Amino acid sequence: MEVVIRPTEADAVRLTAAILADDLRKNPEMVFGLATGATMEAVYAELTRLHREEGLDFSTAKTFNLDEYIGLPADDKNSYRYYMNKHLFNNINIKMANTHLPNGMTDDIKGEGARYEAAIKAAGGVDLQLLGIGQDGHIGFNEPLSSLASRTRDKSLTPATFRQNSIYFDPPESMPLRAFTMGVGTILDARKLVMLVTGERKADILAKAVEGPVSSMVTASAIQFHNNVTVIVDEAAASKLQGKEYYYWNFNHAPEWEKYR
Numbered sequence: 477m478e479v480v481i482r483p484t485e486a487d488a489v490r491l492t493a494a495i496l497a498d499d500l501r502k503n504p505e506m507v508f509g510l511a512t513g514a515t516m517e518a519v520y521a522e523l524t525r526l527h528r529e530e531g532l533d534f535s536t537a538k539t540f541n542l543d544e545y546i547g548l549p550a551d552d553k554n555s556y557r558y559y560m561n562k563h564l565f566n567n568i569n570i571k572m573a574n575t576h577l578p579n580g581m582t583d584d585i586k587g588e589g590a591r592y593e594a595a596i597k598a599a600g601g602v603d604l605q606l607l608g609i610g611q612d613g614h615i616g617f618n619e620p621l622s623s624l625a626s627r628t629r630d631k632s633l634t635p636a637t638f639r640q641n642s643i644y645f646d647p648p649e650s651m652p653l654r655a656f657t658m659g660v661g662t663i664l665d666a667r668k669l670v671m672l673v674t675g676e677r678k679a680d681i682l683a684k685a686v687e688g689p690v691s692s693m694v695t696a697s698a699i700q701f702h703n704n705v706t707v708i709v710d711e712a713a714a715s716k717l718q719g720k721e722y723y724y725w726n727f728n729h730a731p732e733w734e735k736y737r
Contacts, residue, residue: 626659
């Protein structure tokens, strides 16, 4: 695992977008796994800028999102399909047929996970999975006690997740209580993981996820099992990490980071 600490949130966002962009330039047929959330909006804004100003080409790329609320149509402003269209897909030259999210309006809730897994497999698997981390350490909607071998499925959301996310709904109680999510095992199948974490409020849980024991109570800790992980954080989020000295040293001296310094 590589942990990279950047001075500010903006620096962390730019580095995250640069890694995604460089991988896309190397492989125009990249399959990206994508995440949502306020921090990711800035990543997608930077990717949009790179597309418009530097010609970053998404025309043959494919995407699979981590999750989607059950019961929200694609045109609902709180659906993750709406979010992705607004913040990225409508702003770049990707083919909409190549963008995938679980179907929140499916009539086959138990079958949707298997369908999504099959679609990922048919695309050749995810090359790079972009991740955030929840306040309780979840990735996707893999809430505490999710199996670390889990696959895409429907999942009940915790009261903590409801409290955090319902502020975006009007009224708050209209937020769905269930969602589809890639499983932890599905996420770990990606060839490369890039996790972006910013802000002091995430410092404690970040330290548990990357330096603490692997636990189903902190599903993000499962990334410790992966052999190609980069965790990008700002100084605020890094404040509780024990290995900060080494992380700074590695970024400043390792040859693979030279182009990003």
